[in-house]
Amino acid sequence: MFILYDLVFILLFVVWLPFYGFRALFRKKYQGGLLQRFGIFPRQLDEKLRLGVDVWLHAVSVGEVLAARPILERLRKEFPSLKIAVSTITRTGNDVADSLAGDDDVVVYLPLDISFIIKRVLNRFRPKVFLMMETELWPNLIYALSKFRIPVCLLNARISSRSFRGYKKIRFIIKGVLRRIDLLAMQTQKDAQRVVALGAPPDRVKVTGNTKFDLAGLEKVSQQEQRRLRDSLGLNEEDKLFACGSTHRGEEEILLAVYKDLIAQYPDLRLLIAPRHLERTGAIEKLIDEFNFSSVRSSRLSGGRIAAGRIIILDKIGVLRSLYSIATLVFVGGSLIPHGGQSVIEPAAFAKPVIFGPYMFNFQEAVDGLLEEKAAIMVQGQNQLLSVCREVLSSPEKRASLGQKAKDVVEKLSGATEKNMELIRDLLFRVGYAMI
Secondary structure, eight states, X not given: OHHHHHHHHXXXXXXXXXXXXXXXXXXXXXXHHHHHXXXXXXXHHHHXXXXXXXEEEEOOSHHHHHHHHHHHHHHHHHOTTOOEEEEESSHHHHHHHHHHOOXXXXXXXXXXXXXXXXXXXXXXXXXXXXXXXXXXXXXXXXXXXXXXXXXEEEEEEXXXXXXXXHHHHTHHHHHHHHTTOSEEEEXXXXXXXXXXXXXXXXXXXXXXXXXXXXXXXXXXXXXXXXXXXXXXXXXOTTOEEEEEEEEOTTTHHHHHHHXXXXXXXXXXXXXXXXXXXXXXHHHHHHHHHHTTXXXXXXXXXXXXXXXXXXXXXXXXXXXXXXXXXXXXXXEESSSSSTTOOOOOHXXXXXXXXXXXXXXXXXXXXXXXXXXXXXXXXXXXXXXXXXXXXXXXXXXXXXXXXHXXXXXXXXXXXXXXXXXXXXXXXXXXXXXXXXXX
């Protein structure tokens, strides 16, 4: 089966190569990532890997890296001599992982899941424990780790209803992969039931919650920093900020139409659009022009008050969370179209009124918790979004009430990091790390 899997993976890679690979060969910023996917690391990384690593943690992209942040900080605090490698798939995830890494940590791109590449990389890394964030199932990698008797732990894992339907179609493959994982720490009871239905041994499945709720305790933005952030966006004390985070194609048109109506009533309202994929920045600029607004990329702001009706496009990675702290109200993207939404936890943790569309199935636990406590507002489309924004903007009391309730929900659902750490400690002790 693994030979067939290799052949299919190689075939998909050959198809993918013209769209990404050739660009990577000629553009410096992509070259390192491409070589690392073949298990070829630059000299400075290779030197750090000379004695191997203790823990290899894999996180696909930005969201998974952030979910891993509380765990990484606890690992460094409890095991200061631990050598950690963090792998990602996306460039943005790699950038964020690099910003969170310690001096001795290794940050790399995950090698292609082809057996001979994986074996060579494992011989180089020689990890004592392998941790995966959320639901990353790479058959060859997991099989090789199992063969080398390296404990594998799936952390903060979730399986959406859509993913569950897809996994069931290939259960004959997924079952074999899940049975080679030593521990599966799922976010909710429903996630646990789904992974068991897919073939995971029930005695290895635990429910530990979502570590992203613990980010609230790590995210502190002082008043001085908030003033600096407002200045960086050209906002004065009277300006209100409508922050639209992680937006997707098809949502900006709705948000711009809503903003066009809002600014007539609230001329001091400024709009920040933070696209989920930065490569769409140019397309969003053209769309803003069609609405007869002007725009400016956040990276090009150079001081001075931003003009009314001039829309800010966030084109920097890793700063949206902090910017939520200065928002008057927040819209969470990926929710007005059937994408499944983006994380509501960050703005809620900053006690901001949070609005989202009906498609939030990827963050069901957080959404259910917020809606149950009337700590956030779900809208069905453009008209309702406009109505809700008017209501929230017109009432400071409602904004404060929604924000405080949202923060209370986040704090109530925190604690997953410690539950995950209990599992990780057991794994480290099992491999004898405590005796080193």
